[in-house]
Amino acid sequence: GAVVSQHPSRVICKSGTSVKIECRSLDFQATTMFWYRQFPKQSLMLMATSNEGSKATYEQGVEKDKFLINHASLTLSTLTVTSAHPEDSSFYICSARGDRGIGEQFFGPGTRLTVL
Amino acid sequence: AQSVSQHNHHVILSEAASLELGCNYSYGGTVNLFWYVQYPGQHLQLLLKYFSGDPLVKGIKGFEAEFIKSKFSFNLRKPSVQWSDTAEYFCAVNARAGNMLTFGGGTRLMVKP
Numbered sequence: 602g603a604v605v606s607q608h609p610s611r612v613i614c615k616s617g618t619s620v621k622i623e624c625r626s627l628d629f630q631a632t633t634m635f636w637y638r639q640f641p642k643q644s645l646m647l648m649a650t651s652n653e654g655s656k657a658t659y660e661q662g663v664e665k666d667k668f669l670i671n672h673a674s675l676t677l678s679t680l681t682v683t684s685a686h687p688e689d690s691s692f693y694i695c696s697a698r699g700d701r702g703i704g705e706q707f708f709g710p711g712t713r714l715t716v717l
Numbered sequence: 718a719q720s721v722s723q724h725n726h727h728v729i730l731s732e733a734a735s736l737e738l739g740c741n742y743s744y745g746g747t748v749n750l751f752w753y754v755q756y757p758g759q760h761l762q763l764l765l766k767y768f769s770g771d772p773l774v775k776g777i778k779g780f781e782a783e784f785i786k787s788k789f790s791f792n793l794r795k796p797s798v799q800w801s802d803t804a805e806y807f808c809a810v811n812a813r814a815g816n817m818l819t820f821g822g823g824t825r826l827m828v829k830p
Contacts, residue, residue: 635818642825643822643823644807644820644821644822644823645761645807645820646820647817647818647819650817694760694761696761696818705749705751705763705766706818707763708753708760708761708762709760710759710760711760
């Protein structure tokens, strides 16, 4: 199946710093990428949807100025958590969908962010 | 808006027991339906999916799910679970007309050896 990678897998940072998370589709072109957040023992919550070359669509309650998403190519999307605070600590997961997959998303392994 | 509910939050079974995890969704239009599994420390993996056709879908590792349109349900089943099935299971729905994949709250399955 299609492979999606994320980097880094784990990051610890001080409050106030910005953190960039990369999501790459390794063997297919992802026209659409999705960013999710998963709190401990909870389900995935969609944060935003990004289409290559256009602005991301954010879900209600997600601050677009805080969570900057860039989908500059068909294989790469980045999520930047700006001025991170402890409440931003979470597990961030990306997924990607190509042209051929009807509705099917392939998930990355996730990035655990801890803000001290 | 679409929503997905999974009725069982935690399930504990002994090996060889049969499994059925409930999933109901609310959406009036045509949907694609998925079950994902997340093993401890690993990322989400697709177990099976339903787009159209035979409502009984067979997936990997002996899992199957049945789409019952009249009940808006897509329950996951396995006749005989193994210890290695210990994981969290997520039902998800994607409205055919849209992009968004909506997840249920997840069911944490523990299989005792």
